Structures are given as structure tokens and as C-alpha cells.
Amino acid sequence: MPEGAIGLAMDNRMADLWWGRVPGRAARLSSGLGTVFSDGAYLEAMPQVAALAPLLALLLGFIAGWRHPLAVDLFTTSVAVMVLALVVGTLSAAVGAWLVIGYAVGDIVLGLRDAVFLGGFTNSGKTWAALILCDIVFALLVVLIPLTARVLANEVGARWLAARGQAPVVAIAAVASGLLVFAWTQAALVLTRPYFTWHGLAPNQASIDALHTAAWALPLVAAGAALLREWLEQRYAARMPPRPPLPAAARSHRAAQPLGIALRVLLAVFILAGLMDTWVDAVIVAVAMAVLLALREPALRRLGGRTAFVMRVPVLPRLIAGSVVSAIIAIILVAALGTSSVVRPVVISTIVSLVVFTLLLPDHVLAGSEEYRPATA
Incomplete structure (x- = not known):
């Protein structure tokens, strides 16, 4: 086999590892991970780049x-x-x-x-x-x-x-x-x-x-x-080679919901740690988030069509509107309640943001219902 053909075969095998097997395994764990590790698949049109770019990024990042x-x-x-x-x-x-x-x-x-x-x-x-x-x-x-x-x-x-x-x-x-x-x-x-x-x-x-x-x-x-x-x-x-669709992630069981809520709360509190002055802030934010996340799905299903109309608007405008509304409400509440005692700004901001975005982003709960599916242009 010519040397060039051997090199191309090796590049293709490496590209298949980075852009085929890794995204496939990741997608079985989480659809989001699958999306991340398959993004940029257009690089496969350049076999050497597709084979080497992830490895070089890993090494350069390490250094x-x-x-x-x-x-x-x-x-x-x-x-x-x-x-x-x-x-x-x-x-x-x-x-x-x-x-x-x-x-x-x-x-x-x-x-x-x-x-x-x-x-x-x-x-x-x-x-x-x-x-x-x-x-x-x-x-x-x-x-x-x-x-x-x-x-x-x-x-x-x-x-x-x-x-x-x-x-x-x-x-x-x-x-x-x-x-x-x-x-x-x-x-x-x-x-x-x-x-x-x-x-x-x-x-x-x-x-x-x-x-x-x-x-x-x-x-x-x-x-x-x-x-x-x-x-x-x-x-x-x-010039991109064809790839099969990513496999679906394993379905989560309802019994695992409390664990899922706990993990999301812990991750969110960890990321927001820089906003908190004491462990009391962390506890209050964690409890508030856990309660709101547990109540979010049943509350949205009960509200039903009264919130589903927002799904007719793409997510990006809703995110912008939610950020503005959350900031305004939080500023007003912080000014009214002050920044002392247990009612800290981070607690107020977290609760306000969760409530506002729950109402503006009900898609994850209501999208499966025919009557709530958003229309496309």
C-alpha cells in the first residue's frame, strides 16, 4: 500500500475516534455531551485536521x-x-x-x-x-x-x-x-x-x-x-463524510428525579459560590432552588395553556426578555428589602430568575403535548 494511502487510512481512523466513537459514547450519557463532542464535524472534510485537532488541543491545553x-x-x-x-x-x-x-x-x-x-x-x-x-x-x-x-x-x-x-x-x-x-x-x-x-x-x-x-x-x-x-x-x-445520527441518551426514570434535582442544585450553588459571602447564603439558595425545581413541572402542567403561548416565540428573545425582567425585579426587591440578614441579594436574584425563566421557558415540560407545540414560520 502506498505511503500516502497508509497515512490517509490512519487519519481516517483517528477522525473516526474523535468524531464518531467519542460523540456516540457521550450521547448515550447525555444528548448535550453528544452535541458538544460532535460540533465542528465539518473538519472531517480535512482528514488530517480532523484527526489531529482534538489531540493537539488536548496537549496544548495541558501544557x-x-x-x-x-x-x-x-x-x-x-x-x-x-x-x-x-x-x-x-x-x-x-x-x-x-x-x-x-x-x-x-x-x-x-x-x-x-x-x-x-x-x-x-x-x-x-x-x-x-x-x-x-x-x-x-x-x-x-x-x-x-x-x-x-x-x-x-x-x-x-x-x-x-x-x-x-x-x-x-x-x-x-x-x-x-x-x-x-x-x-x-x-x-x-x-x-x-x-x-x-x-x-x-x-x-x-x-x-x-x-x-x-x-x-x-x-x-x-x-x-x-x-x-x-x-x-x-x-x-x-465534502463532509456521512455520519449516522447520534444515539439517544438513556431515559431517566422518575425515581431518579430527586437525585437529578439534588445534583443540579449542587452544581448551580457551586458555580455561584463567588456570589456568596457565607455558608448561610449557600444553604438558603440551595433550599430555594430545590423547592422551585421540584414544583416547576407540576406548576407548569397545571398552568398549561396560560404559559404555553410563550413557546410561539423563539428561545433567544425570551432569554433576553427574561434577563432584563429578572434584573429589574431583583434590583427593586433588593432596594426594598436591603442586603442584610438572611435575605441576601444572591438569594433574591436566584429566586426571581428561577420564577421568571420557569414561566418564559416551559418548553421542557409542555413541548411533548400536541396542543402546546410551537408553530414554525
């Missing part, structure tokens, strides 16, 4: 997390790291996910840090927990935001702009990505705060300065990368 070549410590101290990771994640959420995984492993296992973050098991444990939290925040930027922006823009296009071609959808995706990234830059310093505060420190000046620059730079990068992604997909779509 960046281990050595921090462009950062002082956390990724938030380096605009360059955030820009490069955002571009990679926008071009392919799968490659971006491998980059974040590599970074997290290198950062947690071998990352260089000051003595204040080391020491006994308790001190090191706080550092490891805070690093996991910071890497989740990193994944929000690199993986979740670009993917979410495209999905939401495609839904708007399918339901409102079906007769106007792809250009408006691409523009919406670019704008949505830029806005979501801007929101992330405003939240990142607070969300990563536990890395410092759990050790009695204040966030370092390098993070503050880098995120200040990122507030205008990253949204522009996100929008530009979204346009580049669309151009690449259009160019290589016809």
Missing part, C-alpha cells in the same frame, strides 16, 4: 494549564489565552472541549502556584475545588457560549427567517455570541473569586486588568470567529 506560559496564574489573567481558547471553541465546540479538558488536568494536577495555595490536605483541597470551579467558568466561555449562540440563532432563523436565507441567521449568531461573551466577562471575576477568597485573599490585579480589556476584545473576537465558522462550514459542508 497551558501546567506551565501558564501566557498567564500569571488563572486563565483570567491572560487576554491571549482567553482569545485563543474562544476562537478554538467557536470554530468547534468539540475541539474547544478537549482544550479545556487538557487545561483543567494540567492546571489541577501539575499547575504552578504560590505557597499560599498549597500546604496540607485542607488547604490544597480548597485550591483543587476552586480550580475545578474556575475551569467550569472557562468551559462556559469556550464551549457553552459559542454553541448556545449558534443553536439559538438557528432556531430564530427556522421559525422567523426561513425565507430570508442564511445571512440573517449568521448575523444573529455573531451578535448573540458577542453579547453572551460580554456578559461572561462581567461575571467571570466574581465567579472565579473563590480561588482567592477561600484562601483569605482578594482577586489579583492581573485578573482585574485582563478582564477589563477582555470586556471589549472578547465580544469582537467572538463575533468574528462566528463569521469565520460559518464561512468554513459553507466551504467544506459538501
Whole structure:
């Protein structure tokens, strides 16, 4: 067999691993994971790129997390790291996910840090927990935001702009990505705060300065990368090899719902830890979230058609409206109730957001009913 044919066969086997078997296994665990690890499949039109990009992202992420070549410590101290990771994640959420995984492993296992973050098991444990939290925040930027922006823009296009071609959808995706990234830059310093505060420190000046620059730079990068992604997909779509649909995720049983609620609450409280000053805040937020999540489905089914009309509107406009309404209501309540005692701003904001988005996003409960299915344009 010619040497070129051997190399092509090896590339195809590697590409099948990254873009076939891994997404298939991930999809059996969660449809969302399957979507993440299959995103960017247009790269398969370039066999060498498809074979090597995930591996290179994993290795480069590991080195960046281990050595921090462009950062002082956390990724938030380096605009360059955030820009490069955002571009990679926008071009392919799968490659971006491998980059974040590599970074997290290198950062947690071998990352260089000051003595204040080391020491006994308790001190090191706080550092490891805070690093996991910071890497989740990193994944929000690199993986979740670009993917979410495209999905939401495609839904708007399918339901409102079906007769106007792809250009408006691409523009919406670019704008949505830029806005979501801007929101992330405003939240990142607070969300990563536990890395410092759990050790009695204040966030370092390098993070503050880098995120200040990122507030205008990253949204522009996100929008530009979204346009580049669309151009690449259009160019290589016809050369993509066929892939079977991803397998369906295993169905969850009703008996597992309490466990599912508990896991979601724990994850949410963990991610929001930077907003909380004491363990009392965490307990109150956790209890409030658990109660609201448990009551959400029966309440929506009882309300039925009185909330289902919102499903006629695509999710993106509802998210924007929900964010504005939640912020206004929370500001009014915080001003009226004050910030002392157990009624903390984070508690008020969490409860308000859950109630507002439950009413504006009933799709997960009502979409299965024929009478509530949203009409398409």
C-alpha cells in the first residue's frame, strides 16, 4: 500500500475516534455531551485536521494549564489565552472541549502556584475545588457560549427567517455570541473569586486588568470567529463524510428525579459560590432552588395553556426578555428589602430568575403535548 494511502487510512481512523466513537459514547450519557463532542464535524472534510485537532488541543491545553506560559496564574489573567481558547471553541465546540479538558488536568494536577495555595490536605483541597470551579467558568466561555449562540440563532432563523436565507441567521449568531461573551466577562471575576477568597485573599490585579480589556476584545473576537465558522462550514459542508445520527441518551426514570434535582442544585450553588459571602447564603439558595425545581413541572402542567403561548416565540428573545425582567425585579426587591440578614441579594436574584425563566421557558415540560407545540414560520 502506498505511503500516502497508509497515512490517509490512519487519519481516517483517528477522525473516526474523535468524531464518531467519542460523540456516540457521550450521547448515550447525555444528548448535550453528544452535541458538544460532535460540533465542528465539518473538519472531517480535512482528514488530517480532523484527526489531529482534538489531540493537539488536548496537549496544548495541558501544557497551558501546567506551565501558564501566557498567564500569571488563572486563565483570567491572560487576554491571549482567553482569545485563543474562544476562537478554538467557536470554530468547534468539540475541539474547544478537549482544550479545556487538557487545561483543567494540567492546571489541577501539575499547575504552578504560590505557597499560599498549597500546604496540607485542607488547604490544597480548597485550591483543587476552586480550580475545578474556575475551569467550569472557562468551559462556559469556550464551549457553552459559542454553541448556545449558534443553536439559538438557528432556531430564530427556522421559525422567523426561513425565507430570508442564511445571512440573517449568521448575523444573529455573531451578535448573540458577542453579547453572551460580554456578559461572561462581567461575571467571570466574581465567579472565579473563590480561588482567592477561600484562601483569605482578594482577586489579583492581573485578573482585574485582563478582564477589563477582555470586556471589549472578547465580544469582537467572538463575533468574528462566528463569521469565520460559518464561512468554513459553507466551504467544506459538501465534502463532509456521512455520519449516522447520534444515539439517544438513556431515559431517566422518575425515581431518579430527586437525585437529578439534588445534583443540579449542587452544581448551580457551586458555580455561584463567588456570589456568596457565607455558608448561610449557600444553604438558603440551595433550599430555594430545590423547592422551585421540584414544583416547576407540576406548576407548569397545571398552568398549561396560560404559559404555553410563550413557546410561539423563539428561545433567544425570551432569554433576553427574561434577563432584563429578572434584573429589574431583583434590583427593586433588593432596594426594598436591603442586603442584610438572611435575605441576601444572591438569594433574591436566584429566586426571581428561577420564577421568571420557569414561566418564559416551559418548553421542557409542555413541548411533548400536541396542543402546546410551537408553530414554525
